[in-house]
Amino acid sequence: MENLDKQILKELKYGSKAAFESLFKIHYSPLRRYAEEILRDPDQAEDVVENLFVIIWEDRKKIDIHTSFKSYLYRSTFNACLNLIRKKKSENRYRDFFLHHAYFSKSHDYGSGSYPLSGIIEKEIDEKLESAINNLPPQCKNIFIMSRVDGLSHQEIADKLGLSVNTVKSQIMNALKKINVVLKEILTVFVFVIL
Amino acid sequence: MSENLNQDDLLLNCLQGTANDQEYEISYDWINSNKSNFSHYKEIRDAWIAAGIVTRKNENDCKRAWGRVARRTGIKWIHIPDMNHEFKHIAAVFLIAFTIGAFGYHLYFSQKEIFAERxxxxxxxxxxxxxxxxxxxxxxxxxxxxxxxxxxxxxxxxxxxxxxxxxxxxxxxxxxxxxxxxxxxxxxxxxxxxxxxxxxxxxxxxxxxxxxxxxxxxxxxxxxxxxxxxxxxxxxxxxxxxxxxxxxxxxxxxxxxxxxxxxxxxxxxxxxxxxxxxxxxxxxxYTSWKDKRFVFERERMADLAVKLERIYDVTISFQDESLKNYHISGSLEQETLEQLLYAIRLTIPLDFSIKQNKVVLTLNHHLKEKYDKLSD
CATH class of the missing domain: 2.60.120.1440 (Jelly Rolls)
Known part of the structure; x- marks a missing residue:
């Protein structure tokens, strides 16, 4: 566990409000966006993350963290989201699998133990990913944002831009592949020399 | 290949939420049929989620949410619900009088302690x-x-x-x-x-x-x-x-x-x-040391060694003065000193030995020849 985390945890256990506030301010926004990705409902996402922090404060003396605060918080958020989803009756279990990102999985080998983004959550992803998205070719970026942020269907994007649906799809796949390259890069460390 | 493309289309529709019931089922079976399919799906899914997280920012929410959490945890102030005004006023007068009295009492008897600067x-x-x-x-x-x-x-x-x-x-x-x-x-x-x-x-x-x-x-x-x-x-x-x-x-x-x-x-x-x-x-x-990351740019080996001494609590000595003059750039996250020295060894011809808290760096002539050839 990292020193900063140890320090925050230690102060939290002593009841330091400032430590709790800084923990909240560092992690709230990304966690909320993460919960929103899983639940696809902004209000529920807000509730889940707020509840999580209230519980952390109430149980602060009992918290035991072996990895890092960040992965602890993400894992807890993911689990809380899953609990919420399980309570709802599902109309179509296959649909739920995709909408909620591996809500259930046939094969436990690949399903359990890995929650979305678990591999890179330790790293600071925001800045690098943002620049990766901004550096996509203009057309590709435009299409990707329409799909990802504005939630337009492939057909709608194709109609708007006068392109074929296949072009739209392949541009989105290209964008995702480039983003994935950055995700993998974030995991690697480089050392080079200038003599 | 064309099968792959179709599969990607289906996965995209599923992530977007626009697939039909049958497509969801086909994709689900495809993903769970073997491990490489699953990891292919995982890559697309993670990129999809990560992109969503970075593009949908709304930092204003954080302040309001903190207000709510602070209230719920009793950190800021506790709202007293539905008390009638008159009672509130009376309570406030008593509370203020009591507070002033208590503070005065405390001040009087423990003046020294309050003002003693430590x-x-x-x-x-x-x-x-x-x-x-x-x-x-x-x-x-x-x-x-x-x-x-x-x-x-x-x-x-x-x-x-x-x-x-x-x-x-x-x-x-x-x-x-x-x-x-x-x-x-x-x-x-x-x-x-x-x-x-x-x-x-x-x-x-x-x-x-x-x-x-x-x-x-x-x-x-x-x-x-x-x-x-x-x-x-x-x-x-x-x-x-x-x-x-x-x-x-x-x-x-x-x-x-x-x-x-x-x-x-x-x-x-x-x-x-x-x-x-x-x-x-x-x-x-200049600031990366405070995060997990540590970045150095065109740093002289001699200066880097001083920083490493602090980070890893070791003493580093150079057997060959010439090593001090190599420049190195890079970034490290949470490597051990040994891992880092191995990485440096890929570009600077050195050997190292670590005994307890003492690190000795020596010039490796064989590597030097090899690297010198590369840089020519």
Whole structure:
């Protein structure tokens, strides 16, 4: 566990409000966006993350963290989201699998133990990913944002831009592949020399 | 290949939520049929989610959410629901009277204790960093081998701290009580800002890098006058004094080449004293130590060794002087010293031995020949 985390945890256990506030301010926004990705409902996402922090404060003396605060918080958020989803009756279990990102999985080998983004959550992803998205070719970026942020269907994007649906799809796949390259890069460390 | 493309289309529809029931089922079976399909799906899914997280930002929500959480945890104030006004007023009068009485009583009997000024001393040992939150919720990251002193009157009569070593400050803004850092013989004044100060006693120079906001730097020049220097964001001031050891050329070496020397504000009155202000393109080089990451750019091996000694709490000695003059760039996250030295060995022809806290670096002639050929 990292020193900063140890320090925050230690102060939290002593009841330091400032430590709790800084923990909240560092992690709230990304966690909320993460919960929103899983639940696809902004209000529920807000509730889940707020509840999580209230519980952390109430149980602060009992918290035991072996990895890092960040992965602890993400894992807890993911689990809380899953609990919420399980309570709802599902109309179509296959649909739920995709909408909620591996809500259930046939094969436990690949399903359990890995929650979305678990591999890179330790790293600071925001800045690098943002620049990766901004550096996509203009057309590709435009299409990707329409799909990802504005939630337009492939057909709608194709109609708007006068392109074929296949072009739209392949541009989105290209964008995702480039983003994935950055995700993998974030995991690697480089050392080079200038003599 | 074409099968793959179709599969990707289906996966996209599923993530987007526009697939039909049958497509969901087909994709689900495809994903779970073997491990490589699953990891292919996982890659697309993670990229999809990560992109969603970075593109949908709404930081304003954080403040409101904190208000709610603070109330629910009883950290800020507890709302008293549905009490009628009259009762509230009466309760308030009693409460105020009682508080004043209790405070007066306490003041009278424990005057000495309240006003006795004591000192807090926080130290980051060699090989470890420390994070602390000051009473006004300003944040301080102390680098290895540094210490910070502040009084129990902090945030009451002023906001002064004394620093020895290196620290990164994220100062809460408060116009009434300016934040003052005393480091060696200079004083840095800040309102709400973020900045880095490096003032290790053994290094005989002070460096300040400003990330945001504004700071002013005060120092007493020989003759008793006080000189003030204003620093803008992304500027770095380097002040060497006493028996200054850094020469002009060494200074230039230590700086990444891209950074232009903007101006030299102060030409030495006493030959050895020197202030240099440079603008900084990549302030990470000076501040990254506080995160997990540590970035170095065109660093002389000799200078890097000094930093590594602090980070890993070891002593490093060079058997061959020539090793000191290699330059190296890179970034490291949480490698062990051994892993790092192995990585360096890929570009600099060295051998190393680590015995307890002592590291010895030697020149590997065989590697040197090999690397020299490559660079020709």
């Amino acid at each position: 000192e807090y001393f926080v130290q980051a040992p060699l090989g470890a960093k420390t994070f602390l939150v000051l009473p006004d919720s300003s944040k301080v990251w102390l680098n290895a081998g540094s210490s910070l002193k502040y009084s129990t009157h902090y945030d009451i009569t002023g906001r002064s701290v004394h620093l020895s070593g290196e620290a990164y400050f994220d100062v809460k803004s408060n116009n009434k009580l300016p934040f003052r850092v005393h480091a060696q013989d200079i004083v840095i004044n800040a309102l709400g800002t973020e900045f880095n100060i490096k003032a290790y006693p053994e290094e005989k120079h002070v460096e300040t890098t400003l990330i945001s906001g504004m700071v002013s730097l005060e120092r007493t020049v020989p003759g008793g006058n006080v000189e003030t220097i204003l620093l803008k964001p992304n500027q770095r001031v380097f002040l060497s004094h006493g028996n200054a050891v850094k020469t002009e050329s060494e200074m230039a070496d230590a700086l990444p080449e891209k950074e232009a020397h903007d101006e030299i504000l102060f030409k030495p009155e006493i030959p050895m004293e020197k202030i240099t202000i440079t603008s900084v393109k990549n302030h990470e080089v």
